[in-house]
Amino acid sequence: MSIDGTWKLSMTTPMGTQASTLILKSNGGALEGSMDGPQGTVAIEEGKVDGNAASWAITAAAMNMKITFAANVDGDKIAGEAELGTFGKATFEGARA
DSSP states (O other): OOOOOOEEEEEETTTTEEEEEEEEEEEEEEEEEEEEEEEEEEEEEEEEETTTEEEEEEEEEETTEEEEEEEETTEEEEEEEEEOOOOOEEEEEEEEO
């Protein structure tokens, strides 16, 4: 199943649960799109997709921090882990909107 589309995510972070909307579009093994959350909308960087596995990064401008994501898609569900720099790791999950 394609990762393309809009996803509603919930991420458990040290600052509590954060909701965001992720818009993804694959082009071969490349992945592009944007993520809209509490800090505003940012473009994804370094996006890659391989089958049901995907990875991307964002730069959270308010904290000047790069956050990297690794996810697996299972039908209309997505789940994975994010590296939050000095804040450690956070898990996230979501569903296709």
